[in-house]
Amino acid sequence: xxxxxxxxxxxxxxxxxxxxxxxxxxxxxxxxxxxxxxxxxxxxxxxxxxxxxxxxxxxxxxxxxxxxxxxxxxxxxxxxxxxxxxxxxxxxxxxxxxxxxxxxxxxxxxxxxxxxxxxxxxxxxxxxxxxxxxxxxxxxxxxxxxxxxxxxxxxxxxxxxxxxxxxxxxxxxxxxxxxxxxxxxxxxxxxxxxxxxxxxxxxxxxxxxxxxxxxxxxxxxxxxxxxxxxxxxxxxxxxxxxxxxxxxxxxxxxxxxxxxxxxxxxxxxxxxxxxxx
Amino acid sequence: xxxxxxxxxxxxxxxxxxxxxxxxxxxxxxxxxxxxxxxxxxxxxxxxxxxxxxxxxxxxxxxxxxxxxxxxxxxxxxxxxxxxxxxxxxxxxxxxxxxxxxxxxxxxxxxxxxxxxxxxxxxxxxxxxxxxxxxxxxxxxxxxxxxxxxxxxxxxxxxxxxxxxxxxxxxxxxxxxxxxxxxxxxxxxxxxxxxxxxxxxxxxxxxxxxxxxxxxxxxxxxxxxxxxxxxxxxxxxxxxxxxxxxxxxxxxxxxxxxxxxxxxxxxxxxxxxxxxxxxxxxxxxxxxxxxxxxxxxxxxxxxxxxxxxxxxxxxxxxxxxxxxxxxxxxxxxxxxxxxxxxxxxxxxxxxxxxxxxxxxxxxxxxxxxxxxxxxxxxxxxxxxxxxxxxxxxxxxxxxxxxxxxxxxxxxxxxxxxxxxxxxxxxxxxxxxxxxxxxxxxxxxxxx
Numbered sequence: 001x002x003x004x005x006x007x008x009x010x011x012x013x014x015x016x017x018x019x020x021x022x023x024x025x026x027x028x029x030x031x032x033x034x035x036x037x038x039x040x041x042x043x044x045x046x047x048x049x050x051x052x053x054x055x056x057x058x059x060x061x062x063x064x065x066x067x068x069x070x071x072x073x074x075x076x077x078x079x080x081x082x083x084x085x086x087x088x089x090x091x092x093x094x095x096x097x098x099x100x101x102x103x104x105x106x107x108x109x110x111x112x113x114x115x116x117x118x119x120x121x122x123x124x125x126x127x128x129x130x131x132x133x134x135x136x137x138x139x140x141x142x143x144x145x146x147x148x149x150x151x152x153x154x155x156x157x158x159x160x161x162x163x164x165x166x167x168x169x170x171x172x173x174x175x176x177x178x179x180x181x182x183x184x185x186x187x188x189x190x191x192x193x194x195x196x197x198x199x200x201x202x203x204x205x206x207x208x209x210x211x212x213x214x215x216x217x218x219x220x221x222x223x224x225x226x227x228x229x230x231x232x233x234x235x236x237x238x239x240x241x242x243x244x245x246x247x248x249x250x251x252x253x254x255x256x257x258x259x260x261x262x263x264x265x266x267x268x269x270x271x272x273x274x275x276x277x
Numbered sequence: 278x279x280x281x282x283x284x285x286x287x288x289x290x291x292x293x294x295x296x297x298x299x300x301x302x303x304x305x306x307x308x309x310x311x312x313x314x315x316x317x318x319x320x321x322x323x324x325x326x327x328x329x330x331x332x333x334x335x336x337x338x339x340x341x342x343x344x345x346x347x348x349x350x351x352x353x354x355x356x357x358x359x360x361x362x363x364x365x366x367x368x369x370x371x372x373x374x375x376x377x378x379x380x381x382x383x384x385x386x387x388x389x390x391x392x393x394x395x396x397x398x399x400x401x402x403x404x405x406x407x408x409x410x411x412x413x414x415x416x417x418x419x420x421x422x423x424x425x426x427x428x429x430x431x432x433x434x435x436x437x438x439x440x441x442x443x444x445x446x447x448x449x450x451x452x453x454x455x456x457x458x459x460x461x462x463x464x465x466x467x468x469x470x471x472x473x474x475x476x477x478x479x480x481x482x483x484x485x486x487x488x489x490x491x492x493x494x495x496x497x498x499x500x501x502x503x504x505x506x507x508x509x510x511x512x513x514x515x516x517x518x519x520x521x522x523x524x525x526x527x528x529x530x531x532x533x534x535x536x537x538x539x540x541x542x543x544x545x546x547x548x549x550x551x552x553x554x555x556x557x558x559x560x561x562x563x564x565x566x567x568x569x570x571x572x573x574x575x576x577x578x579x580x581x582x583x584x585x586x587x588x589x590x591x592x593x594x595x596x597x598x599x600x601x602x603x604x605x606x607x608x609x610x611x612x613x614x615x616x617x618x619x620x621x622x623x624x625x626x627x628x629x630x631x632x633x634x635x636x637x638x639x640x641x642x643x644x645x646x647x648x649x650x651x652x653x654x655x656x657x658x659x660x661x662x663x664x665x666x667x668x669x670x671x672x673x674x675x676x677x678x679x680x681x682x683x684x685x686x687x688x689x690x691x692x693x694x695x696x697x698x699x700x701x702x703x704x705x706x707x708x709x710x711x712x713x714x715x716x717x718x719x720x721x722x723x724x
Contacts, residue, residue, distance in 0.1 A: 097627065097717045118632050125629025136624040140289050150628040152282045197628070 044204060044237050045071040045094060050103035052089050052260075063089045065260040067103070071253075073204075074235040076228055078251035080242055086260040088209065091241045095128060095207045096120035108204055125153055129198030131208035131227075135190040137182035137197075143169060144178050147196045154201075161200075168196040172226060188219035195227060199234075206231065208240040212247065224250050278634045287641040290614070298646065301603075301610040305650020305697055306657060308600030313658035313693045315596035317683040319589025325680045326581050330574050332501065335407070339549040339561045339573040341367070357568050358531070359544040367549050370563050372556035377401035378544040380511055382518065383529065385462040386434075387484065391450045393433040394465070397424065399511035404548060408503050412455055413491025422513035423490035424461075426454045429497060429504040454492055460484040463521050466528060485517075515542055600697075603650065604704040611643050611708035615715070622712055623719035632713045639709035640702050647701020651694040658685060658693070 052064040063086045071077050081087040092098040093105060096112050097120075105113045108127060115123065124130075129150075137146045147165035152158075169178055172192040177185060182193065191211060198206050208227065212220035228250060231238040240251065248254045254266040291298045330336060343359040357363075359378060367376045380399040385392060405415050408425060416423045434450040435442035443449060462468050464482035471481040493503045518527050526538040533539060549564065549571075551557045557575040564571040615622070622635060662683040669682075 092718065095627070121626060121629055121631055124627065125631075128629070130627050132624070136620070138621060138624070140293055149625070153278050153625070153628065153630045153634065155279050157279070158282070201629075 042073040043070045044073045044075075044108055045239070046104075046106040047094070048104040048106075050090075050093065050105065051101045052086070052093065052098070053101040062260050064093075064100075067257075067260075067262055069255060069262060069265065071237060071239065073237055074231075076231060076238045076240070076250070076252045078240050078242060078248035078254045079257060080245060080248040080254050081257035081263075083243060085257050087241050087243075087257050090257065091207055091209055091239065094239065095130065096123055125150070125201075127204045129201055129203035129206040131191070131194050131198045131206065131211045133210040133213040135182075135187070135194045135214075137190055137193055139181070139183050142179050142181050143174060143185070143193050143196075146182055146193055147200050150197060150201045164200055165196070168200045169193070171199070171230065172196045187215050188223065191215060191219075191223055192226070195223070195230070199230060202234075203236065205237045205239065208238065210242055211240060212242075220247070278631065283634060283638055284641060287638050287645060290618075290638075291642055291645060294614070297610060297613075301606050301646050302650045302653070304603035304606040305600075305647055305701065306654040308596070308603035308700075309651050309654030309693055309697050310657045310661065311599045312593065312596030312696075313655060313685060313689060314661055314683065315592035316589065316689060317658065317662055317685045319585065319592050320686065320689070321680075321682040321684040322588060323582065323585045324684060325682065326585060327578065328680055330578050330581075335502070335550075336554055336574045336578065337551045337557060339551060339557060339564060339571050341547045341549065341564055342570045342572075343544065343546065358539075359547050359569075360541055363569075364544075364547055366567070367547065367564065370549075370560055372552050372560050374550040374552045375401070375403045376550070377404035377548045378511060379404075379546045379548060380514060380542060381529070381545045382463065382514070382527075383465055385465065385468060386507075387437075387460040387462070388434075388452050388457055390436050390438060391434040391452050392437050393430075393435060395430065395433060395507055397461075397507045397509055397514065399509055399514035400548070402510055403550070405508060405510060408508065409494045410491040411494035413489065416490040416510060418510075420490075420510070420513070421488075422509055422517050423488045424454075424459070425490050425508040426492045427504045427506045427508075428493045428495040428499060428501075430507055431497060433505075449497065454489040458486045459489060461487050463518065464528075483521075485521075600700060604700050607643050607646055607701055607704035608708060610646070611639060611705045612711075614642070615639070615708055615712045618712075619715060619719050620722075622715050623717045626715070626717040636709045636713040639712050640705050643705025643709070644698050644702040647697040647699070647704075648694065650701070651697025654697065655690055655693050659690075 047067055047069050050064055050067040051062070054061045054063055067090065079087045079090060089098065093100050093113075094107070096115065100113050103113065104111060107123075110123070112120065112123060138149065141149065144162055144165045147168055148156075148158075148161040151161035151164060156164075166178060169175065169192075172195050174189060174192050174196070177189055180189075182190060185193070191214075194211075198208075206227075211227070212223050215223060224247060227238060227240075230236075240248075242248055249268065252267065252269075254268070256263040256266065327336070341359065343357060361378070364376050364378050367373060377400045381396045382399075383394065384397050385394050402418050405425065408415070410425070411428060413425075415425075431449060431452050431454075432443045434452050436450065462482055462484055467480070467482040493501070495501055495504065526532065530538055531543055549560060551560045554575065557573050558579065561571045561573050561575065626632075626635065662681075662685055665683045666681040
């Protein structure tokens with residue numbers, strides 16, 4: 001695999017990122033910032049005192065009532081909570097799909113809470129991958145075109161982006177289904193395409209909203225392990241929302257959220273790497 | 278996002294709903310075809326009218342008559358004669374390309390048994406050069422006097438023995454302008470006096486053999502502006518007349534108060550050539566202001582043109598209504614399409630598709646509907662126009678002359694397609710803004 005280089009600069013940051021192979025080795029970023037030894041934790045998402053208040057008639061409903069946390073580079077985080085706890089609202093705000101009522105969200109050193117909508121779109125295009133519960137592939141496109149779609153938003157020429165798309169489809173184990181139309185595939189296959197689509201843009205962060213919600217338990221495990229393996233290999237941050245404690249236990253850290261507040265943060269070390277592979 | 282990718286996405290979306298796209302396009306086809314056909318009828322009528330007038334005579338000429346030619350003496354001032362000086366004045370007017378004085382003499386033409394009395398009109402070389410000839414050639418400047426016959430002149434000749442002419446026998450007289458000599462009697466007074474029984478003691482006037490230079494194009498029955506006249510170059514005619522009449526007064530030339538002829542020629546009329554149709558009215562007015570009586574085809578054309586502009590406006594308006602209805606159809610289709618694709622639009626927004634790109638994608642879709650409707654509508658217009666021109670004979674029925682009633686010039690064809698695209702995009706504008714503003718959250722919701 002060759003050197004993939006991109007220098008899309010939509011958010012105004014001067015970062016130019018090189019990637020070598022599927023590599024763990026990642027040279028980076030701002031001049032002067034030296035990436036020091038292996039396990040140093042670089043914050044990538046910082047949330048401070050975050051509120052989201054909906055007005056229902058006269059009464060105020062606190063979807064989020066003051067949330068603070070930090071997520072680090074290369075981490076697999078799960079946001080866990082029962083339905084109505086505000087976990088999806090939190091994810092939406094981290095991805096810039098909803099505006100917070102109060103508080104700060106700093107992603108990759110950029111404040112996103114005050115951005116305008118088109119700035120947020122550019123921000124997502126440059127830094128974020130998204131995996132949906134209902135896959136949300138475009139029905140008119142085949143697997144390769146679906147994966148290449150976000151790259152086309154960056155203005156990448158067709159041949160180059162299809163090449164990248166094929167590479168990621170191979171990575172998620174869909175060599176044989178590359179030219180299948182989206183709705184001619186099983187749920188598990190569609191979600192694999194969805195993952196490949198999120199990965200293809202080589203994002204810093206991948207958000208996944210109940211990615212296995214529509215899958216059976218066997219496929220769920222496969223998908224989950226696949227996601228974990230890939231983000232590990234590529235040193236990306238994965239933020240997954242789920243209501244299932246068992247699924248959340250696959251994450252490095254679990255953020256339990258109840259009634260719009262962080263209830264507890266659980267850390268679990270996964271040493272049994274064999275199981276993952 | 279690249280333009281080509283955007284276009285591909287738009288076209289793919291249209292292909293997804295073939296029937297609906299086809300129905301919307303059909304609306305535009307009808308709209309465009311009705312506008313184009315209506316406007317083409319307006320253009321056709323207008324041009325037919327112009328062709329009709331131009332068959333009556335050149336449209337860029339102004340004819341000037343010397344109105345007071347025969348009532349000299351009734352006023353003290355000098356009558357407004359058309360002389361060489363006046364012709365020079367006309368030449369100096371703006372937009373005037375040239376001026377041809379016209380001098381008519383009444384003569385008798387004789388060839389063998391056949392003869393006729395007619396007028397020979399002397400005109401400038403320039404005027405001669407505008408006459409389309411069927412046979413022969415325009416005489417060169419400086420040639421001796423030669424005649425150009427109208428293609429219908431032959432009808433006038435009568436057999437001098439029997440007195441029968443073309444109108445009596447329906448047979449063309451055996452007159453050959455080009456190959457047999459033609460004799461011309463200029464001094465008609467003397468001719469009539471000599472005919473009066475031979476007692477008057479007047480010698481029959483001298484006959485002059487004058488060569489023909491050519492015959493105007495067209496058959497004996499084709500009417501045109503030159504069909505019934507005999508033309509010659511004016512300087513040659515003047516020289517000839519001076520030579521024939523010497524000191525005697527030339528017939529038809531006015532005399533001064535003492536009954537003496539003027540030492541110069543006074544023309545019957547003059548024709549002013551104007552550089553462009555649009556300036557004819559201006560030149561005509563300038564000449565009228567100088568005190569001369571002037572006529573041109575433009576007076577009539579302008580009136581008719583106003584009528585036809587009106588007709589064109591009404592016809593175009595009728596067509597525009599159906600195009601407007603088609604535009605509403607496009608807007609409706611686009612709105613429906615956006616409702617259906619709310620989720621999809623949300624997804625591509627989450628994936629980082631620029632808002633302007635989303636708007637442009639929908640604009641291109643509606644523009645593409647307009648484009649297809651425009652092209653197909655135009656093709657249908659050409660077909661209908663062809664049918665009207667070739668199978669219905671409407672031109673003959675409505676204007677009385679041959680010609681195409683429906684004409685689609687290139688500018689109309691081009692602007693029809695461009696306009697259809699524009700209408701499509703305009704109709705899709707507000708729907709596309711709506712699509713652009715859709716919330717990306719729609720993608721997250723799970724139905």
